[in-house]
Amino acid sequence: MDGLDALPIEIRMLAWAIALGLAHLLLAAALMTRERGLRWNTSARDAEPAPLGPVASRLDRAQRNFWETFPFFAAAVLAVVVTGRASADTALGAQVYLWARVAYVPIYAAGIPYLRTAVWAVSLWGLWTVLKPLLF
Numbered sequence: 001m002d003g004l005d006a007l008p009i010e011i012r013m014l015a016w017a018i019a020l021g022l023a024h025l026l027l028a029a030a031l032m033t034r035e036r037g038l039r040w041n042t043s044a045r046d047a048e049p050a051p052l053g054p055v056a057s058r059l060d061r062a063q064r065n066f067w068e069t070f071p072f073f074a075a076a077v078l079a080v081v082v083t084g085r086a087s088a089d090t091a092l093g094a095q096v097y098l099w100a101r102v103a104y105v106p107i108y109a110a111g112i113p114y115l116r117t118a119v120w121a122v123s124l125w126g127l128w129t130v131l132k133p134l135l136f
Helices: 009-036 038-042 054-082 088-110 113-135
Strands: none
Touching (some): 009 038, 009 054, 054 088
């Protein structure tokens, strides 16, 4: 094996989750700038900003929600790989976490409440699946 094939799938999913975090950041920032203007974006932002519209607000909340679970995911992935406890189950868990988090973005942006919560729960199941071998 060479290149990416040599990396554990959990580490590859972590790298893609980092890319997703950057995409969250850029997408939310782009919509905020579109609504509030370039002058606001480049300012010191000392004044109270104008409220965001529905989609920009949802994407901002989706970004904050991602950052609530990502540190746990990153720590679990790194710990499971470093301790040699990676397995087919942890690989599946990492993939489920990532793909659920990817799906979460457009679902939240569209404002689909119950599906959004279900996808969030699926991502937590993936995170738990990665973490479980470290606990039991």
